[in-house]
Amino acid sequence: MNINFFWGIFIGSLHAMVPITITGTGETIGESAGLFNIGLEGILLLSAMTGALGAEAGGALVGLIVGAATGFTIGLVFGLICTYFRGVQLIGGVGINLFSAGMVAFWLIHLGVPGHHAVAEESRMVDISTPYGSLSPLIFVAIALPIIVYFILFRTRLGLKIRAVGENPQAADVAGIKVNLTRLFSTAVGASLTGLAGAYISIDWIGSVTKEISAGRGFIALATVVFSGLNPLLVLLGGFIFGFFDNLAVWIATMPAVQKVVPWQFVAMAPYVVTLLIVAGVIGRVRFPAAMGIPYERE
Amino acid sequence: MVRRESGSNTRVGDVLLEGKGICKDFPGVWKHLILNHIDIDIRAGEIHTLLGENGAGKTVIANCLSGFYSITDGQILVKGKPVTLRSPKDGIQHGIGMVHQELALVKPFTVAQNIALGLSVSDFSYPIQEVRERVKALSDKYKLYVDPDSRVEDLSAGEQQRAEIVKVLYHEPEILILDEPTSLISTDAEHLITALEHMAGMGYAILFITHKIEEALQVGDRITVLRLGKNMGTKDSSRTDKNELVRLMFGEHTPVHLERKPVKSDSIFLEVKDLDAPSTNGEPSLRDISFTIREGEILGFAGISGNGQSELAEVVAGLRKVAVGHVYIGGEDFTNRSPGEIIWAGVAHIPEKRREMGVIEPMTVAENVVLKDVHVAPFSKNSFLNIPQITQHTEDIVAKFGALVSDLWKTETRILSGGNIQRLILSRETWRKPKLIIAVYPTQGLDAKAIEFTWQLFMELREHGTAFLLVSEDLDEIMALSDRIAVMSRGELVNIIDGAQAKREEIGLMIATGSSRQ
Numbered sequence: 001m002n003i004n005f006f007w008g009i010f011i012g013s014l015h016a017m018v019p020i021t022i023t024g025t026g027e028t029i030g031e032s033a034g035l036f037n038i039g040l041e042g043i044l045l046l047s048a049m050t051g052a053l054g055a056e057a058g059g060a061l062v063g064l065i066v067g068a069a070t071g072f073t074i075g076l077v078f079g080l081i082c083t084y085f086r087g088v089q090l091i092g093g094v095g096i097n098l099f100s101a102g103m104v105a106f107w108l109i110h111l112g113v114p115g116h117h118a119v120a121e122e123s124r125m126v127d128i129s130t131p132y133g134s135l136s137p138l139i140f141v142a143i144a145l146p147i148i149v150y151f152i153l154f155r156t157r158l159g160l161k162i163r164a165v166g167e168n169p170q171a172a173d174v175a176g177i178k179v180n181l182t183r184l185f186s187t188a189v190g191a192s193l194t195g196l197a198g199a200y201i202s203i204d205w206i207g208s209v210t211k212e213i214s215a216g217r218g219f220i221a222l223a224t225v226v227f228s229g230l231n232p233l234l235v236l237l238g239g240f241i242f243g244f245f246d247n248l249a250v251w252i253a254t255m256p257a258v259q260k261v262v263p264w265q266f267v268a269m270a271p272y273v274v275t276l277l278i279v280a281g282v283i284g285r286v287r288f289p290a291a292m293g294i295p296y297e298r299e
Numbered sequence: 300m301v302r303r304e305s306g307s308n309t310r311v312g313d314v315l316l317e318g319k320g321i322c323k324d325f326p327g328v329w330k331h332l333i334l335n336h337i338d339i340d341i342r343a344g345e346i347h348t349l350l351g352e353n354g355a356g357k358t359v360i361a362n363c364l365s366g367f368y369s370i371t372d373g374q375i376l377v378k379g380k381p382v383t384l385r386s387p388k389d390g391i392q393h394g395i396g397m398v399h400q401e402l403a404l405v406k407p408f409t410v411a412q413n414i415a416l417g418l419s420v421s422d423f424s425y426p427i428q429e430v431r432e433r434v435k436a437l438s439d440k441y442k443l444y445v446d447p448d449s450r451v452e453d454l455s456a457g458e459q460q461r462a463e464i465v466k467v468l469y470h471e472p473e474i475l476i477l478d479e480p481t482s483l484i485s486t487d488a489e490h491l492i493t494a495l496e497h498m499a500g501m502g503y504a505i506l507f508i509t510h511k512i513e514e515a516l517q518v519g520d521r522i523t524v525l526r527l528g529k530n531m532g533t534k535d536s537s538r539t540d541k542n543e544l545v546r547l548m549f550g551e552h553t554p555v556h557l558e559r560k561p562v563k564s565d566s567i568f569l570e571v572k573d574l575d576a577p578s579t580n581g582e583p584s585l586r587d588i589s590f591t592i593r594e595g596e597i598l599g600f601a602g603i604s605g606n607g608q609s610e611l612a613e614v615v616a617g618l619r620k621v622a623v624g625h626v627y628i629g630g631e632d633f634t635n636r637s638p639g640e641i642i643w644a645g646v647a648h649i650p651e652k653r654r655e656m657g658v659i660e661p662m663t664v665a666e667n668v669v670l671k672d673v674h675v676a677p678f679s680k681n682s683f684l685n686i687p688q689i690t691q692h693t694e695d696i697v698a699k700f701g702a703l704v705s706d707l708w709k710t711e712t713r714i715l716s717g718g719n720i721q722r723l724i725l726s727r728e729t730w731r732k733p734k735l736i737i738a739v740y741p742t743q744g745l746d747a748k749a750i751e752f753t754w755q756l757f758m759e760l761r762e763h764g765t766a767f768l769l770v771s772e773d774l775d776e777i778m779a780l781s782d783r784i785a786v787m788s789r790g791e792l793v794n795i796i797d798g799a800q801a802k803r804e805e806i807g808l809m810i811a812t813g814s815s816r817q
């Protein structure tokens with residue numbers, strides 16, 4: 001084993017970290033405001049698709065913007081249902097997952113090879129090459145974003161507003177804050193970050209779209225947020241842990257000695273389990289916004 | 300910093316806030332008007348008290364006058380000009396500040412963060428330093444001390460109350476509405492009232508809401524009595540008296556006389572032995588506590604809250620772990636058993652935090668009433684709810700204490716007034732005639748009539764053999780009910796004395812010396 005091998009795993013981990021961290025950071029904003037979006041997986045999937053189409057039409061940057069816009073639109077609909085229309089968040093989220101799975105499956109049939117759409121090479125994101133391997137620019141976004149969001153949530157009045165509507169909407173209302181608008185804004189911004197992460201998967205990291213492209217990462221991001229106790233810095237850490245084990249698992253699963261004994265699917269499961277165990281174990285008991293999931297009504 | 304001092308044109312006696320013919324209706328919940336053509340005015344330099352029994356509509360009118368609720372009909376005038384208040388923010392802009400009954404503070408935030416939340420500053424600023432300094436200045440000016448950097452959830456009820464008031468004063472209102480500001484701080488009320496009188500002297504117009512007649516007489520310059528949504532009249536406090544106010548509040552009413560026969564039984568129902576229990580949130584941990592309560596005996600824990608009384612009650616109810624020592628219920632060791640097992644041993648609990656621990660707010664009244672009994676006959680059979688039976692039972696429970704609720708299966712418990720929730724809990728916890736009742740501040744938020752009713756009921760249950768662990772800050776309540784009186788200080792039991800021989804001064808002294816050891 002040489003040093004390059006370790007760099008390979010490290011850089012691979014960073015790439016696998018990106019979707020978890022960006023998605024998780026977005027969800028942290030929404031959950032701080034009291035909205036729990038179980039539809040992250042669906043947003044990742046759908047925006048992987050729309051992002052790829054956008055990139056093919058107008059280049060990688062357009063792809064990222066289309067992905068984020070897809071997330072924003074879904075987040076807006078979800079947010080409207082769960083605030084002004086007093087809908088049940090769980091059902092809204094499940095709806096997003098079903099809708100996206102259906103849409104992507106439908107589209108894939110119409111795009112060349114059924115069930116698999118490779119993003120054209122010239123439409124993919126250009127990575128930064130380093131002596132140890134190429135790095136996606138989104139890695140820097142994934143590291144900077146949690147830090148920025150942490151600062152906003154805990155060191156600005158905007159952050160106070162977001163957390164107040166999640167914790168005690170009545171107190172926020174009395175303080176003159178528009179509870180539903182703040183909630184809507186938070187969840188929509190959060191969902192657009194998820195959309196960005198989805199586009200990253202298809203036009204940068206993997207380079208193709210399939211029905212399984214999101215591979216449960218939306219749910220892992222959700223779990224990471226839960227165990228982080230809504231701290232974006234811990235979401236960053238959780239994302240990296242997942243990315244690391246994800247890469248390690250690929251390497252272990254492809255070792256000939258292992259392949260004979262353990263089916264690769266079994267090894268591929270490991271990062272999910274390990275991430276949950278570590279994040280849950282390290283962080284332990286967390287406390288959630290008291291008004292999580294409850295629509296607000298003044299009278 | 301009141302505007303008047305800087306040469307503004309309002310003078311003492313001017314009407315600053317006026318409600319004309321205010322009506323409020325909650326369609327779909329109540330068939331009658333909750334506020335029925337209320338006229339009220341509040342003048343610069345006066346404290347106007349609003350007196351009324353539980354559910355009279357005091358909180359609703361305060362919410363209407365501050366912009367939190369919309370009004371169905373009528374008019375609100377600020378300094379003679381009609382205004383439309385669409386939100387509390389509108390209220391603040393018109394110089395109206397309201398201190399809410401169930402304080403409007405975000406618990407995990409610090410006091411300064413709570414204030415910063417309501418300021419009209421840029422979203423990306425974080426004016427904590429500035430808030431901190433002004434809070435210090437306001438604290439000094441009005442003698443309401445609060446540490447801006449403490450988290451609200453770490454503060455005692457009294458401190459939270461002060462934090463809420465300072466938060467409201469921060470906006471320099473000219474009109475201050477306080478909804479039962481003394482119900483959380485009965486022992487510290489004097490201090491607050493002095494501060495309010497001081498403020499009235501500075502030209503504020505203050506609306507002070509209470510259900511305590513003595514307090515209304517003591518505090519108010521004028522008193523308005525509200526009864527079931529109607530204004531029963533506004534009186535000068537110098538020209539009215541207790542009897543008249545009682546009549547306006549309740550209609551005809553004869554006070555009951557409580558009689559206490561000696562405890563009949565010698566058998567001990569609750570025994571707490573050498574008990575230590577750890578604390579949370581900086582409350583004192585319980586140390587070395589031993590006492591017994593016999594069947595049909597009331598042991599009253601007097602004194603200032605925060606000395607371990609509520610923690611002790613939680614230990615006995617199974618809600619808090621015991622580190623050392625034992626709790627025996629009916630002779631059997633129940634140390635660290637689950638709350639469910641303790642309920643089944645015949646123990647009922649009237650908890651301190653009625654909205655958080657006493658009921659499940661988003662559930663309906665009927666659901667809350669049968670919560671603890673739902674799995675047994677006659678309320679359910681083969682796992683199915685017996686709806687007619689539950690309805691009948693809920694009707695009885697509600698009627699017994701005269702709680703004001705609308706549809707039993709539709710009214711969310713959240714919308715009931717504080718006093719009515721307390722009535723519901725009292726009724727639910729007493730109907731089974733439990734063997735032991737843990738009653739923590741059982742009459743908190745109740746009006747005089749409901750308090751008497753509660754006391755009478757407790758005495759009847761005592762006659763029947765129910766033991767009571769009573770915790771109260773109200774010395775009258777302790778004296779009226781207790782066979783023996785206990786005083787705790789910083790998590791330790793100071794002394795237990797005989798209730799029949801106890802003198803007010805003696806207990807007061809015990810409390811004072813106990814707490815002076817802090």
Ligand SMILES: Nc1ncnc2c1ncn2[C@@H]1O[C@H](COP(=O)(O)OP(=O)(O)OP(=O)(O)O)[C@@H](O)[C@H]1O
Pocket residue numbers: 298299325328329333351352353354355356357358359360400510703714715716717718719744
């Ligand atoms: N949001 C609401 N929706 C429906 N009914 C309500 C609502 N708020 C209050 N009510 C009803 O209006 C009536 C008056 O309630 P209010 O809270 O003003 O009483 P109160 O005088 O403040 O009593 P307390 O002394 O118990 O605080 C009650 O019957 C209550 O159930």
Ligand SMILES: [Mg+2]
Pocket residue numbers: 357358359400478479716717
């Ligand atoms: Mg009230």
